[in-house]
Amino acid sequence: MERQILMQNQMRERQMAMQIAWSREFLKYFGTFFAVATVGLTVGAVKRKKPALLAPIVPLGFILTYQMDSAYGTLIYRMRGEAESIMASEHDRLDLPLGTPTFDSIEKARRAKSSLASFLEK
Numbered sequence: 001m002e003r004q005i006l007m008q009n010q011m012r013e014r015q016m017a018m019q020i021a022w023s024r025e026f027l028k029y030f031g032t033f034f035a036v037a038t039v040g041l042t043v044g045a046v047k048r049k050k051p052a053l054l055a056p057i058v059p060l061g062f063i064l065t066y067q068m069d070s071a072y073g074t075l076i077y078r079m080r081g082e083a084e085s086i087m088a089s090e091h092d093r094l095d096l097p098l099g100t101p102t103f104d105s106i107e108k109a110r111r112a113k114s115s116l117a118s119f120l121e122k
Contacts, residue, residue, distance in 0.1 A: 016076070020070075020071065020076070023067060023070040023071040024071040026071075027064075027067045027068060027070075030063065030064060031064065031067075034060050034061075034064050037056070037057070037060060038057055038060075041053050041054055041056060041057060042054065
């Protein structure tokens with residue numbers, strides 16, 4: 001049992017590391033896109049004297065900020081804190097529909113599936 005818990009924890013750590021790495025990689029590409037788009041929109045707004053052309057920079061800036069927070073900021077720590085708070089104070093929201101699976105319910109579903117499969121094969 002202890003080995004299984006350690007293995008699950010290592011898998012969780014690897015998944016979190018991959019998620020952070022993905023955020024950092026995405027940030028490189030999106031940061032480049034944001035910089036090119038900002039320069040292009042600024043040049044276009046100055047040439048045409050239309051400041052409305054700068055409007056797309058605002059939502060793109062929000063996305064860039066979120067990605068920076070995800071890749072290098074404290075987003076994961078804040079999410080972990082919120083999850084701990086939910087687990088402590090709103091535990092009823094975490095209940096599974098129809099309750100926790102039991103051995104009997106799993107066996108019943110397995111038998112129903114196997115009998116359905118054998119029925120379909122005929």
